[in-house]
Amino acid sequence: MAPSETDVAVSARGLVKRYKDVTALDGVDLTVPTGSVLGLLGPNGAGKTTIVRILTTLLRPDEGSAEVAGVDVIRRPREVRRRIGLSGQYAAVDEYLTGFENLDMIGRLYHLGAKRSRERARELLASFRLEEAADRPSRTYSGGMRRRLDLAGALVANPPVIFLDEPTTGLDPRGRADMWEVIQNLVAGGTTLLLTTQYLEEADLLADEIVVIDHGRIIAQGTSDQLKAQVGGERLELTVQDPARLDEARRLLEPLGVSPATLDEPRRSLLMPVSGGANVLTEALRLLDGASLALDDVGLRRPTLDDVFLSLTGRMAEDDEAPTEGAA
């Protein structure tokens, strides 16, 4: 099949989607090379799910065009569906069906045939560590197990392109770590993946390239390192005991920063983008100790989605909820 062998697995040009007065997507272009992972990063209501819905044929854009695995999503949706797997943010498994029955049903609906559907369901249950729970109704599963089952559903037909919409939202740290492992194994097998997330850490860990989206527009894109360079990488954060000496601390540490420090006087704290990890921290402590400057608290903080947003848009990610109705 020629189309799935092209270099570009997903491409979108000028996607626009409006709901009444709200513009959910305002001209989005995307390219995902075959075999790579694209992370769509943004807060709630940014338009991430709308992009996934358009690319998976669930929604028609008002403007723009898109191809998935070489097939036009607007003109030939049914052929696109043969080549994709979707796992949404709600763990769309039927709670009354067992894990096995859920996957078997999906296999049948991909028209794999009765025998192949059953085999494939068992294979996936084994590789997603759901073998023991295979014949229990899925409503007895933990949140993490349901997500794994849902992801397994997306893989039933071995599609060349997988879409994961916020695969770990709402999971506890253990469930999230499990899910990351499963996704990393998947990616190691060469599947093209487009995943949306609200967590920079997740995009950092899983994605080759990250696209940051806000209010239906792409506001930054690049590799994790490129984005972090833009955001300023790690931050050194400290709180001094004596507020009068805050400025002195700033002068002492200035040479260690990659950009100027910001001071929060009421909190007696200093925040400064740095690079160099623990060495910078050690050096900072040595300098402060040499000046007998006492601290209440000190640490290195990795940039979060808030930092990305703060540096790109000048506001926090959670500051203003974009309208979520249909645009989430």
Add this chain to the structure above:
Amino acid sequence: MAAPIVIGDAYVVAKRNLIKIKRVPDLLVFTTLSPIMFVLLFAYVFGGAIDVPGGTTPQAYREYLMAGIFAQTVIFGATITGAGLAEDIKKGIIDRFRSLPMAPSAVLTGRTMSDVINNILVLVVMAVTGLLVGWAIHSSVGEAAAGFLLLLVFAYAISWVMAWLGMLVPSVEVFNNATFIVIFPITFVANTFVPLESLPGPLQTFAEWNPVSAVTQASRELFGNIPDGVPAPDSWPLQHAGLYTLIWAVVILVVFVPLANAQYRRSTSR
């Protein structure tokens, strides 16, 4: 898409819906208990107080009652489709189905077909209860079968209205309330439980043209539950009750099958 694929996919979806009945036995218990309760309530509580054409005895009322209660119950049975779709949309299951290369019409066809199976089950339980309280079929096997078939066909058409409504409303709760408000009047302002002659003027006219009256009248005739000597109804729909019922069923299907399918193609989880 080729017909065998549509049928195969619809079968897979219907099987999924029926597994739920197996997994939640309470559901089956209550869907069968409530019609039994209705039969007993009407037969023993209201029956003595309502006179019907052809007799004033409780026995005469039980003969009259059963077709009406069958009609009401299968119409309520047709709401399972809508409630199920509203729930599937909320849970994102429709998103999953719509992202699969399956026949798009299979989800709705499978849903509505499982309503029919559910209704057959409920009709069997009710018929047995009816027979126990003194209802009898006075016609041939063929006519009786035609009576049950007509009830199922009419309810099947209603299932498509419910499918459309279920995808339109924001939640299962809204769906249940909305259908209750509509189904109660249309199944009570009819000849289901009381003779039409007892209704006041405008309501009587509404009831005469109400398709629920027609399906009730037609199955009453087909079960032989109208005693000899009862005068024929005055209105055209009830004089041609079977035909009038089928016309309604066809019109509903012609309107709501495309509407429901169009709504399905637009539905995403919310």
